[in-house]
Amino acid sequence: MADLKYEITEHIAVLSESPKGWTKELNLISWNGREPKYDIRDWAPNHEKMGKGVTLTIEELDKLRKILGDLV
Amino acid sequence: MADLKYEITEHIAVLSESPKGWTKELNLISWNGREPKYDIRDWAPNHEKMGKGVTLTIEELDKLRKILGDLV
Numbered sequence: 359m360a361d362l363k364y365e366i367t368e369h370i371a372v373l374s375e376s377p378k379g380w381t382k383e384l385n386l387i388s389w390n391g392r393e394p395k396y397d398i399r400d401w402a403p404n405h406e407k408m409g410k411g412v413t414l415t416i417e418e419l420d421k422l423r424k425i426l427g428d429l430v
Numbered sequence: 431m432a433d434l435k436y437e438i439t440e441h442i443a444v445l446s447e448s449p450k451g452w453t454k455e456l457n458l459i460s461w462n463g464r465e466p467k468y469d470i471r472d473w474a475p476n477h478e479k480m481g482k483g484v485t486l487t488i489e490e491l492d493k494l495r496k497i498l499g500d501l502v
Contacts, residue, residue, distance in 0.1 A: 370497065370501070371493070371494075371497045373486070373490040373493050373494055373497075374487070374489065374490050374493070382484070382486075382490060384494065384497060398470065398484050398486075398494075399484065400484070410482050410483065410484065411482065411483075411484050412454070412470050412471065412472070412482065412483050412484050414445070414454075414470075415446070417446065418445040418446050418454060419498065419501075421443070421445050421446070422443075422445055422456065422470070422494075422498065423495075423498035423499065423501070425442065425443045425445075425456060426491065426494065426495035426498060427495065427499065429442070429491075429495070
């Protein structure tokens with residue numbers, strides 16, 4: 359991931375924070391200058407390092423939203 | 431990830447499918463025999479390989495659900 363450029367274009371929400379200060383977040387991220395996508399990922403304090411995560415299109419996020427609404 | 435044991439305890443939903451047949455899914459997965467967690471991840475056809483993803487506790491999933499409900 360060292361040569362991957364990204365920009366967090368919108369901080370949407372922090373889902374949780376670990377005792378060491380890593381946060382699990384939902385953000386809008388532009389990868390390599392492309393159109394921003396939704397992204398759920400762990401981050402070190404101050405976003406200095408990124409952990410594993412998934413990138414979601416608006417269609418995937420919308421489907422996830424409907425599923426989660428039905429789950430509860 | 432080679433020494434990580436997991437079991438998909440519940441297939442909840444397929445969020446999308448790529449032209450090569452990889453699917454992005456929401457499942458309940460037990461890692462190393464622990465209590466299952468929610469998991470959003472890419473999978474090769476027939477779940478033969480797993481891609482990157484995030485694991486979510488019920489609390490994180492619930493927070494995500496509320497956020498997504500507000501987003502639209």
